[in-house]
Amino acid sequence: MTPTRTTPARRARDIGLDVRAPKARCDDRHCPFHGRLPVRGQVLEGTVVSTGMQRTAVVERTLLHYIPKFERYEKRRRRYLAHAPPCLNVPVGHRVRIAETRPLSKLVSFCIVEDLGEAAHRVRGEEPVETPVAPAAGEESP
Numbered sequence: 704m705t706p707t708r709t710t711p712a713r714r715a716r717d718i719g720l721d722v723r724a725p726k727a728r729c730d731d732r733h734c735p736f737h738g739r740l741p742v743r744g745q746v747l748e749g750t751v752v753s754t755g756m757q758r759t760a761v762v763e764r765t766l767l768h769y770i771p772k773f774e775r776y777e778k779r780r781r782r783y784l785a786h787a788p789p790c791l792n793v794p795v796g797h798r799v800r801i802a803e804t805r806p807l808s809k810l811v812s813f814c815i816v817e818d819l820g821e822a823a824h825r826v827r828g829e830e831p832v833e834t835p836v837a838p839a840a841g842e843e844s845p
């Protein structure tokens with residue numbers, strides 16, 4: 704038998720990332736703050752483009768990829784399916800920080816860990832992209 708908790712309120716766990724813990728609480732076992740889900744690996748930023756699924760959001764991220772031949776950048780984007788804990792309750796159009804987790808389903812291996820507020824631009828239009836990284840030499844040469 705497990706003893707009853709002595710702490711009056713179950714506070715959010717320290718997930719090891721420098722993020723603000725959500726104010727609300729939830730009983731989702733896949734919530735990194737209130738469940739038992741560890742987060743490790745990549746931490747990315749993106750914009751929520753869909754919340755139609757149950758506790759899963761589509762997070763889109765744009766990045767610039769350097770083309771050495773033309774000395775220009777091309778815009779690339781990738782969509783991640785990320786678990787959306789109910790305590791965060793992020794709406795469509797918000798910037799979020801997602802952290803890598805173990806695979807939660809076939810396509811979900813990220814979890815939203817922070818709501819960064821409304822995005823400055825909608826994803827459908829021109830989204831501001833992160834500062835371009837220095838191109839790696841000889842990358843993707845045939």
Ligand SMILES: [Zn+2]
Pocket residue numbers: 725727728729730731734735736737738788789790791
């Ligand atoms: Zn939670």
